Amino acid sequence: MDASDQTPQLTVVKRCSDCYEVVWGDGYTGRYPFVWLRDNCRCSGCYYPSSKQRSVLLSDIDVEMEPEREELIVDGQEMKIFWPDDHVSPFPSRWLYLNRFDKTNFDPVSQLVPKPWGSEQVNELLRFDYKEVMEDSRVLRDWLRSLVVSGIALLTGAPKETGVIESIGKRVGHLRTTMYGHTFEVLAIASSSNLAYTTLKLGLHVDLPLYEVPPSVQMLHCIKQCETVGGESQFCDALKVTNDLKESDPEFYNTLTRVKVDIRLRGKDYIPYHFQYARPIIELDDEGKFKAITHNNGVRAPYMNLPVADVKSWYKSLSCLDGKLNAKENMIQFKLKEGDVVTFNNNRVMHGRSSFQLAQDQDEGKKTRHLAGGYLSWDVINSSIRLLDEELDDIAIL
Amino acid sequence: MDASDQTPQLTVVKRCSDCYEVVWGDGYTGRYPFVWLRDNCRCSGCYYPSSKQRSVLLSDIDVEMEPEREELIVDGQEMKIFWPDDHVSPFPSRWLYLNRFDKTNFDPVSQLVPKPWGSEQVNELLRFDYKEVMEDSRVLRDWLRSLVVSGIALLTGAPKETGVIESIGKRVGHLRTTMYGHTFEVLAIASSSNLAYTTLKLGLHVDLPLYEVPPSVQMLHCIKQCETVGGESQFCDALKVTNDLKESDPEFYNTLTRVKVDIRLRGKDYIPYHFQYARPIIELDDEGKFKAITHNNGVRAPYMNLPVADVKSWYKSLSCLDGKLNAKENMIQFKLKEGDVVTFNNNRVMHGRSSFQLAQDQDEGKKTRHLAGGYLSWDVINSSIRLLDEELDDIAIL
Numbered sequence: 001m002d003a004s005d006q007t008p009q010l011t012v013v014k015r016c017s018d019c020y021e022v023v024w025g026d027g028y029t030g031r032y033p034f035v036w037l038r039d040n041c042r043c044s045g046c047y048y049p050s051s052k053q054r055s056v057l058l059s060d061i062d063v064e065m066e067p068e069r070e071e072l073i074v075d076g077q078e079m080k081i082f083w084p085d086d087h088v089s090p091f092p093s094r095w096l097y098l099n100r101f102d103k104t105n106f107d108p109v110s111q112l113v114p115k116p117w118g119s120e121q122v123n124e125l126l127r128f129d130y131k132e133v134m135e136d137s138r139v140l141r142d143w144l145r146s147l148v149v150s151g152i153a154l155l156t157g158a159p160k161e162t163g164v165i166e167s168i169g170k171r172v173g174h175l176r177t178t179m180y181g182h183t184f185e186v187l188a189i190a191s192s193s194n195l196a197y198t199t200l201k202l203g204l205h206v207d208l209p210l211y212e213v214p215p216s217v218q219m220l221h222c223i224k225q226c227e228t229v230g231g232e233s234q235f236c237d238a239l240k241v242t243n244d245l246k247e248s249d250p251e252f253y254n255t256l257t258r259v260k261v262d263i264r265l266r267g268k269d270y271i272p273y274h275f276q277y278a279r280p281i282i283e284l285d286d287e288g289k290f291k292a293i294t295h296n297n298g299v300r301a302p303y304m305n306l307p308v309a310d311v312k313s314w315y316k317s318l319s320c321l322d323g324k325l326n327a328k329e330n331m332i333q334f335k336l337k338e339g340d341v342v343t344f345n346n347n348r349v350m351h352g353r354s355s356f357q358l359a360q361d362q363d364e365g366k367k368t369r370h371l372a373g374g375y376l377s378w379d380v381i382n383s384s385i386r387l388l389d390e391e392l393d394d395i396a397i398l
Numbered sequence: 399m400d401a402s403d404q405t406p407q408l409t410v411v412k413r414c415s416d417c418y419e420v421v422w423g424d425g426y427t428g429r430y431p432f433v434w435l436r437d438n439c440r441c442s443g444c445y446y447p448s449s450k451q452r453s454v455l456l457s458d459i460d461v462e463m464e465p466e467r468e469e470l471i472v473d474g475q476e477m478k479i480f481w482p483d484d485h486v487s488p489f490p491s492r493w494l495y496l497n498r499f500d501k502t503n504f505d506p507v508s509q510l511v512p513k514p515w516g517s518e519q520v521n522e523l524l525r526f527d528y529k530e531v532m533e534d535s536r537v538l539r540d541w542l543r544s545l546v547v548s549g550i551a552l553l554t555g556a557p558k559e560t561g562v563i564e565s566i567g568k569r570v571g572h573l574r575t576t577m578y579g580h581t582f583e584v585l586a587i588a589s590s591s592n593l594a595y596t597t598l599k600l601g602l603h604v605d606l607p608l609y610e611v612p613p614s615v616q617m618l619h620c621i622k623q624c625e626t627v628g629g630e631s632q633f634c635d636a637l638k639v640t641n642d643l644k645e646s647d648p649e650f651y652n653t654l655t656r657v658k659v660d661i662r663l664r665g666k667d668y669i670p671y672h673f674q675y676a677r678p679i680i681e682l683d684d685e686g687k688f689k690a691i692t693h694n695n696g697v698r699a700p701y702m703n704l705p706v707a708d709v710k711s712w713y714k715s716l717s718c719l720d721g722k723l724n725a726k727e728n729m730i731q732f733k734l735k736e737g738d739v740v741t742f743n744n745n746r747v748m749h750g751r752s753s754f755q756l757a758q759d760q761d762e763g764k765k766t767r768h769l770a771g772g773y774l775s776w777d778v779i780n781s782s783i784r785l786l787d788e789e790l791d792d793i794a795i796l
Contacts, residue, residue: 018710019706031706032706033706033709033710033713035709035710035713036702036709036713039713040700050665051663051664051665052662052663052664052665053663053696053697054695054696054697054698054700055696057599057601057695058601058695058716058717058720059601059720059721059724061717063710063713063714063717098701099700099701101702101704101705101706101709103701106660106674106699106701106703107674109674173577173669173671174575174577174668174669176575177572177574177575179571179572179778179781201455203455203456203457210777211777212611212775212776212777213610213611262504264450265449265450265451266449266450267448267449267450270572271571271572271778272785273571273778273781273785274781274784274785274788275777275780275781276504276505276507276780276784277777297452297455297456298451298452298453299451299452300452301504302438302452302497303496303497303501303504304434304499305504306499307499308417308428308429308430308431308499311431311433311434311499312416312431312433312461315431315433315434315437315461316461318456319456319459319461322456322457323457326457377610378610379608379609379610379673379675380577380669380671382673382674383577383671383672383673386672386674387670387671387672390672
């Protein structure tokens with residue numbers, strides 16, 4: 001909470017060589033550089049409150065500019081700065097307090113901390129009622145937050161018909177279009193050429209690492225489930241497993257974070273395509289922390305930009321990781337019920353499927369298991385969480 | 399060209415400790431590790447030719463596996479490997495040759511080299527006939543390549559009506575959806591709250607750096623142009639200008655490539671949104687080369703995750719860059735004609751607009767200038783170039 005009435009009063013303003021030192025009623029002392037104040041002038045000529053966009057141009061600002069004088073008005077609720085060119089910049093006290101330079105985190109989303117999990121997660125899997133997600137802002141936010149924290153959650157009780165993925169997309173913002181289209185369908189079709197559309201086991205993988213930014217969150221809606229043996233969905237938390245690998249086999253871990261692997265996929269779905277991308281199997285952010293797993297054995301290209309002498313040790317590294325990903329203690333497995341929508345972080349939680357049988361009384365090519373799928377982007381999910389925070393918690397909009 | 403008949407014959411196969419050494423008719427000697435050969439087995443049980451996906455699982459492969467024996471058949475056009483578990487792997491000679499380990503570049507797109515430009519570009523601006531782009535694969539490819547090389551090109555002679563952006567999107571693959579929707583319109587409307595929809599000067603900027611991956615290519619289709627003074631489109635090649643800055647002011651350059659700046663935008667268009675992202679003004683790839691300019695003065699957030707003592711020198715750096723970007727020798731300026739579609743790399747070529755006047759005989763709020771816009775992703779553009787290369791040049795599909 002950052003409600004207006006909690007903002008301390010602005011009590012003293014001291015002019016220094018290139019900034020103001022401002023003292024607040026709660027004892028906090030903050031410094032605000034002159035150039036920053038001019039650049040962020042809140043007057044209607046320099047700033048559009050409706051879109052929160054800066055309209056003053058950088059070329060109109062002199063970096064060395066110094067104010068002529070300043071004023072505290074409205075009992076410390078506003079500070080006014082007078083510039084040599086007669087421009088006047090008003091600053092609400094609350095705004096200055098919220099934008100102070102020692103506030104190290106301005107984004108509520110980045111405060112959500114991912115929590116790694118192993119096979120015990122199958123008993124702790126978060127479930128949300130589909131209807132509540134669609135109607136209750138608080139449940140919607142709980143679900144979206146769980147995608148950041150656990151990386152997997154189940155929506156239950158959705159209609160057993162197409163259109164659910166589109167509705168969820170609209171509820172969050174919009175779906176991400178890929179070469180599969182806005183949504184896609186997973187049907188078991190005898191003699192299909194695409195592995196996903198057969199009844200065979202699908203090894204643990206992430207979807208579409210061939211995009212510069214692979215799909216963030218995947219949703220799979222179970223419209224019809226096979227009544228025969230098999231067809232379980234399998235999931236594994238690569239955040240947990242790569243943490244383990246870093247401990248147990250640091251050399252393998254380093255290889256997989258360093259060596260770029262070529263990925264490619266060629267075909268025709270919503271559009272004809274030939275995607276290529278090169279990236280490490282384990283991607284780290286610029287602080288060296290886990291960013292994404294990109295392992296998809298099916299779309300890994302045969303060609304490798306690697307000295308031939310390094311190939312075998314690279315395979316050893318990947319094989320070790322792959323073994324851990326598929327280990328019993330790291331995998332959860334359950335059979336989706338009709339009306340379930342499983343949602344998971346495609347950059348972290350790998351998914352697969354056990355093999356299953358087509359019912360004997362059905363013709364070849366007739367569907368026995370029908371999933372509809374779609375993708376969401378972090379950009380849109382995080383935006384939605386911020387808006388929900390503002391709505392539900394009276395979070396200040398900076 | 400990599401046509402089949404140009405593949406040299408496979409003449410000698412020598413078995414080494416963990417690989418085969420293969421000698422070709424043209425004298426080339428290549429090594430192929432055993433584990434790589436097993437992983438890339440071309441038999442129908444291990445590989446789907448239709449989707450070019452690997453179906454053999456990593457867990458079915460022993461990294462230490464060694465073949466029992468090998469055979470050269472069909473006059474050196476195929477190599478067969480026999481494994482201890484009775485599996486047999488056939489490899490077409492041509493396939494082995496194309497996937498050899500000393501071939502350092504497998505992607506024709508990455509061979510296109512960006513060519514920086516200054517104000518002289520206004521005389522060299524590449525123009526393509528809209529109808530030809532839509533109908534002739536070769537012209538389509540020339541245009542797409544020019545987006546990589548020059549970063550800007552003009553399509554001329556398009557219909558002066560809505561729908562053109564959608565048609566181009568479909569021709570290349572599909573458009574990228576943003577919070578503006580699938581497409582957007584730029585109209586001059588008196589007393590609009592959004593800067594883009596006024597008649598004011600728009601400083602040079604990139605669009606939407608608040609996305610993890612900002613839109614790659616922007617297209618602006620001129621449906622109606624103002625007949626009054628002004629309204630020129632302005633462009634500047636930030637690749638050229640940041641190269642210059644690196645030479646002239648390396649300290650400023652380093653600051654702008656290193657310091658992350660907060661960006662945010664909040665509002666409601668196609669969806670309600672509150673985007674936030676932090677990134678440097680000049681982004682480098684992991685080899686330290688120019689990747690993107692992200693400068694948009696309007697959406698730069700007021701809050702900064704920066705020690706207050708570093709703020710002024712950061713402003714000095716940005717101010718210096720901004721001055722160079724807006725310098726006459728770096729900017730091109732021209733007025734779009736009705737039926738023109740200007741297309742440019744939004745990660746490299748910044749765009750702006752000079753102010754213009756509403757015609758006096760028009761009511762306030764009545765449009766005098768009407769542009770339609772849309773975005774394309776590099777993923778989709780590069781995919782399209784690869785498919786066109788395959789179609790036009792008989793490029794081998796690896």
